[in-house]
Structures are given as structure tokens and as C-alpha cells.
Amino acid sequence: METKVPLFGKTLSELQELVAGYKLPKFTAKQLADWLYKKEISSIDEMSNLSKKARELLNTHHTFGLIDPSDTKISTDGTKKYLFPTQHGKFIETAMIPFKDRKTVCVSSQVGCKMGCLFCMTGKQGFQGQLTAGEIVNQVRNIPEREDITNIVYMGMGEPFDNLDEVLKSVEILTSEWGFAMSPRRITVSSIGIIPGLIRFLNECEAHLAISLHTPFHEERQQLMPVQIAYPLEQIIEHIKEWDFSGQRRISFEYIVFGGLNDTPEHVKALINMLRGIKCRVNLIRFHPIPGTPLQGTDEETLQEFKDALNNKGILTTIRASRGLDIYAACGLLSTKALVNKPA
Amino acid sequence: MSTPPTELFKTTLTRHEEISPGVFVVGFIRKHDFIPGQAIKLGIDEINPPRIYSICSGNQDDELCVLFNIKEDGFLTPKLARMCAGDTVYVSPPYGTFFGTEHPAWWIATGTGIAPFRSMLASGMGQNKKLVHGVRHLNQFYFGNEFTDGLGENYFRCCSAKPMEGVLHGRVTPFLESRTDFSRDWKYYICGQASMAVEVRDLLISKGIPFANIITEIYF
Numbered sequence: 234m235e236t237k238v239p240l241f242g243k244t245l246s247e248l249q250e251l252v253a254g255y256k257l258p259k260f261t262a263k264q265l266a267d268w269l270y271k272k273e274i275s276s277i278d279e280m281s282n283l284s285k286k287a288r289e290l291l292n293t294h295h296t297f298g299l300i301d302p303s304d305t306k307i308s309t310d311g312t313k314k315y316l317f318p319t320q321h322g323k324f325i326e327t328a329m330i331p332f333k334d335r336k337t338v339c340v341s342s343q344v345g346c347k348m349g350c351l352f353c354m355t356g357k358q359g360f361q362g363q364l365t366a367g368e369i370v371n372q373v374r375n376i377p378e379r380e381d382i383t384n385i386v387y388m389g390m391g392e393p394f395d396n397l398d399e400v401l402k403s404v405e406i407l408t409s410e411w412g413f414a415m416s417p418r419r420i421t422v423s424s425i426g427i428i429p430g431l432i433r434f435l436n437e438c439e440a441h442l443a444i445s446l447h448t449p450f451h452e453e454r455q456q457l458m459p460v461q462i463a464y465p466l467e468q469i470i471e472h473i474k475e476w477d478f479s480g481q482r483r484i485s486f487e488y489i490v491f492g493g494l495n496d497t498p499e500h501v502k503a504l505i506n507m508l509r510g511i512k513c514r515v516n517l518i519r520f521h522p523i524p525g526t527p528l529q530g531t532d533e534e535t536l537q538e539f540k541d542a543l544n545n546k547g548i549l550t551t552i553r554a555s556r557g558l559d560i561y562a563a564c565g566l567l568s569t570k571a572l573v574n575k576p577a
Numbered sequence: 578m579s580t581p582p583t584e585l586f587k588t589t590l591t592r593h594e595e596i597s598p599g600v601f602v603v604g605f606i607r608k609h610d611f612i613p614g615q616a617i618k619l620g621i622d623e624i625n626p627p628r629i630y631s632i633c634s635g636n637q638d639d640e641l642c643v644l645f646n647i648k649e650d651g652f653l654t655p656k657l658a659r660m661c662a663g664d665t666v667y668v669s670p671p672y673g674t675f676f677g678t679e680h681p682a683w684w685i686a687t688g689t690g691i692a693p694f695r696s697m698l699a700s701g702m703g704q705n706k707k708l709v710h711g712v713r714h715l716n717q718f719y720f721g722n723e724f725t726d727g728l729g730e731n732y733f734r735c736c737s738a739k740p741m742e743g744v745l746h747g748r749v750t751p752f753l754e755s756r757t758d759f760s761r762d763w764k765y766y767i768c769g770q771a772s773m774a775v776e777v778r779d780l781l782i783s784k785g786i787p788f789a790n791i792i793t794e795i796y797f
Contacts, residue, residue, distance in 0.1 A: 346771070347770075347771040347795060347797050348771065348795070348797070349771045349774050349775045349778070349793060349795050351778070351788060356775055357775055357779070358772075359770075359771050359772025359775060359776075360771050360772065395797065427797075429626055451674065455674060455792070456788055456789055456791070456792075459774065459793040459794060459795045460795070460797070461674075462673050462674050462675050462793075462794050463616070463629055463673060463794075463797065465674070525779045525783060526782075527782050527787075527788050
């Protein structure tokens with residue numbers, strides 16, 4: 234039996250190719266994009282300006298493609314964590330983080346992760362598969378807060394640059410006039426810095442970039458993040474220095490602060506040297522201990538001193554509020570390991 | 578060089594050998610020194626992106642070789658598998674910091690993750706080393722004879738599919754879990770797929786090994 238292909242998640246050019254293949258009028262592609270990304274419908278039958286024949290044809294080979302969350306957890310601070318099944322019987326998590334007048338959605342780009350960072354829950358479940366652009370955008374489109382979303386961050390499960398084709402397609406859908414028409418300045422893609430992906434992302438996408446830095450020292454980063462062996466931070470920084478971030482596009486560096494490990498004055502000094510000449514900001518993140526990790530968080534006083542030391546040297550540094558800690562929605566805590574072998 | 582080189586140079590394959598079904602060693606004349614454990618980028622043309630492969634040859638060998646298996650849905654390896662000695666490939670100078678040393682160490686690998694340890698062994702780093710290699714099938718103990726000769730009783734083989742004399746039946750992690758001879762001062766090199774690497778790393782940490790002594794190379 235033919236597996237029906239979801240329409241949701243296709244770019245305009247893919248839709249144009251699709252309608253050409255079905256010998257439908259060219260303008261059908263734009264109509265489809267409107268129905269998929271601009272209107273509140275969830276079935277092909279509701280595409281009322283398409284001919285009956287076109288709808289029948291599409292229904293034969295395709296689904297609309299939206300996937301409902303199968304579970305929702307709500308934190309005492311208002312953060313929500315949605316569990317979505319994927320097309321291939323896996324599960325991913327998405328966090329919706331309300332803060333003041335903003336609602337930020339933290340989307341996943343993969344089921345699990347291959348990168349194996351020592352401090353991350355997602356890494357502990359290994360890698361179970363790539364998400365399609367549709368599955369990524371679905372995390373934005375198919376939550377109750379969709380109308381109020383102000384920001385999207387690719388900081389959920391997975392390494393975006395390890396699934397770059399689909400990530401770029403998803404950003405295209407979110408930012409194109411024919412799509413969700415969001416500003417790329419409302420979107421941040423976070424990566425540990427897979428260099429070929431980094432170069433392509435900077436060339437092909439206008440969204441903000443965040444790099445998981447975590448320590449300026451090679452050996453230490455290698456212990457925390459095995460990717461450092463293949464794509465060292467020094468090389469990542471060299472590439473970033475070739476780009477101009479003085480305009481609206483922003484580069485930020487994520488820095489989880491571990492007590493007694495990367496929170497010393499030597500780290501501050503090395504960071505200042507490393508980031509000299511880059512117009513950037515540093516986000517300090519409190520470490521949320523995960524089972525079996527030898528790492529621990531730093532104390533508040535050290536965290537503040539670390540922040541002040543960087544700010545005093547001209548590096549805009551903030552401490553990210555921990556949100557959704559009680560439902561494991563905070564940074565580094567997303568995981569569907571318990572569901573890896575459960576049918577969706 | 579420890580950072581990934583951006584420049585690839587053109588060279589000719591001098592070796593192209595299928596050492597096990599679907600698993601190949603390819604090599605070319607070595608033009609650069611390297612530290613055992615390092616990798617190269619290897620591509621088949623100047624257009625498509627190269628992939629990273631650990632070097633599996635010794636640092637004094639005339640040829641520089643890598644080990645790979647065919648990824649059915651991959652772009653590069655099916656094409657690379659069909660090449661022959663004499664064909665042109667594009668390679669980078671060696672790089673990476675998964676450095677082998679003389680320090681006492683456990684080498685822990687699954688599948689083709691054995692490659693850097695073969696390089697270390699062939700470069701004379703076999704003293705005070707214990708190796709555990711986990712595979713699914715018995716014909717996947719690549720370079721098994723060399724490791725047997727070089728490491729003797731410190732070479733442990735785990736096969737998850739079938740038992741065989743001299744081979745432990747099961748995965749690497751239960752084997753490691755059963756060991757009581759891990760020294761906190763030794764180094765622990767792990768090379769292979771992410772899930773195994775993470776699982777083994779967590780296991781070692783739970784046994785009291787400082788994470789500073791665990792060096793992990795994940796095949797992305």
C-alpha cells in the first residue's frame with residue numbers, strides 16, 4: 234500500500250513541483266501554501282478553492298500532515314512541554330516558554346541526538362532519527378499558543394546542523410511571505426558548531442545563530458562535547474569572525490556554567506580573548522543536574538561575578554532564567570528516552 | 578594540525594580492499610605526519626562534501642589508510658566502495674585531537690570505531706593497553722589477528738549475534754559492567770556510534786572514572 238506523503242512541510246518550490254507532476258494548474262501551488270500555512274484548516278477536503286478533482290487526487294496520495302501533541306505538561310511558571318509523535322513512530326518534545334510579553338517556542342530538530350554532550354539529557358537517549366521540515370514546523374503550528382508566538386528557538390532535542398536541509402526548509406516556511414511570514418529575527422538556531430553546516434547556514438539563512446560554547450579551553454570542551462575533536466571551537470570562532478554581525482542578525486554564545494569547572498577567572502579571561510572583535514552576546518545558563526552526571530551547577534554568587542566580569546569587559550552577558558524545571562522542560566532536560574521503543 | 582583543514586588535495590588510491598563484506602580499507606601514499614587517532618576528510622570529487630574517517634594505518638607506514646563500511650543510504654561510501662586502486666580521491670591533511678599516547682589506557686570500540694586503535698597499535702602504542710571491540714557479527718573483528726598478536730590477552734572481543742570460542746557473547750557494555758579492574762588513573766578512549774559512546778561513558782563515570790580521563794570520539 235502506498236504511504237501517503239504529508240503536504241504540510243513542503244516549500245513553495247516543492248509544491249510547484251508536486252502540482253506540475255499532477256498536471257494541476259500552476260497557481261494551485263500558491264493556493265496550497267495558503268491553505269497549509271495561513272489558514273486554520275487541517276484537512277485537504279477543507280481546501281475549498283481547489284477543484285473536487287484536485288482534492289481527490291491530493292487525498293489519494295497525501296495527508297494534510299498536522300500531528301497533534303499526545304501529551305502536555307504544565308509548569309508552575311507557565312511553561313508547557315508538548316509531546317509529539319513523529320511520522321516514524323518516535324516521540325519528540327517541544328517547550329513553550331511564556332515570559333513577560335513574549336511566548337517562545339523551543340523546537341526539536343531530531344529525535345534524540347548524536348552529539349553525546351556530557352551535560353545533556355537528549356544525548357543520553359542516542360539518536361533515533363531526523364525530523365522533517367513538516368515535523369519541525371508542526372511544533373509551532375499545532376500548539377494552542379500558535380497565534381501568540383513571538384520567538385522560535387531551535388534549542389530542543391537534536392543538533393540542527395546535523396539535519397540542516399530540513400532545518401533550512403523549516404525556516405523558509407516560517408519566514409517566507411507564502412508561509413508563516415515571520416521575521417527571521419524572531420528565530421534563533423542553536424548549534425554546537427558543525428562547521429560545514431555553520432558555513433551553509435550563514436550563507437543560506439538569515440535567522441540568528443547561537444553557538445554552544447561552554448568553555449574556551451580545547452581539552453575541557455572535548456571532555457564536555459565530543460564534537461570538539463572533529464570541529465574545534467577555535468575553528469568555529471575563526472569562521473564566525475569572517476561574518477558581520479553588526480547589523481540586525483545576532484550571534485550569541487551559550488555557556489552552561491558548571492561549578493568548579495568552567496566558572497573561573499581563567500575562563501573569563503580566555504572568553505574575552507576568544508570573543509574579541511565579535512559583536513555578540515553571551516547567555517549564561519544554570520546547569521540543571523541530570524542523572525549520572527559528574528557535573529554540578531555553580532553557585533549564584535559565582536554566576537553573578539562571572540556575568541559581571543564579562544560585562545565589564547564589554548561582552549554583553551545575561552543569565553538565562555531557568556523555566557519549566559519542574560516538568561523537565563528547561564535547557565538540556567528534554568528527553569523521550571523512556572518512549573524510544575513505544576509505538577506512537 | 579588539530580583543527581579541520583579546509584583544503585583538500587588530490588591523490589590517487591594505492592589500496593582498495595574489501596576486508597569483510599561491505600567493509601573496506603582504502604589508502605594512498607602518505608604525505609603528512611600524523612598522530613595516531615587523527616582523522617582525515619575524504620571525498621570523491623571537488624563538488625560534493627567530503628566525510629571524516631579515522632586513520633587506521635601506522636604513523637610510519639608509507640600508505641595512509643582509512644576504514645569504512647558502506648552506508649546503504651549514504652552518498653559517499655557506496656561510490657567509494659566501487660572505486661579501485663588508481664582512482665582519484667580528494668583528501669585533507671590529518672587533523673583531530675583523539676590522540677593516542679603511551680599512557681596506560683583502555684581502548685573501547687564498536688564496529689569501524691576500531692580504526693583509530695589499529696592506528697595506535699600499528700604505531701607502537703600497544704604497551705599497557707586493553708582493547709574491547711564490540712561487533713554484531715563474527716566477521717566484523719577487523720584487524721583481529723593484529724590485535725591478538727599485539728595485545729594478547731588484553732584483547733577482548735564481544736559479539737552480540739553469535740557466541741564463539743574466545744569471543745564474549747553480548748554487547749560491550751555488559752562486559753565493561755562486569756569488569757572490576759578499572760583504574761582511575763588510566764585513560765579511557767571510546768570510539769563508535771553515539772548511543773554506545775554515551776552509554777559507555779556513563780558506565781565508566783558510574784564506576785568512579787574521572788570524566789577528564791575519558792576521551793570520546795563519536796562517529797556522527
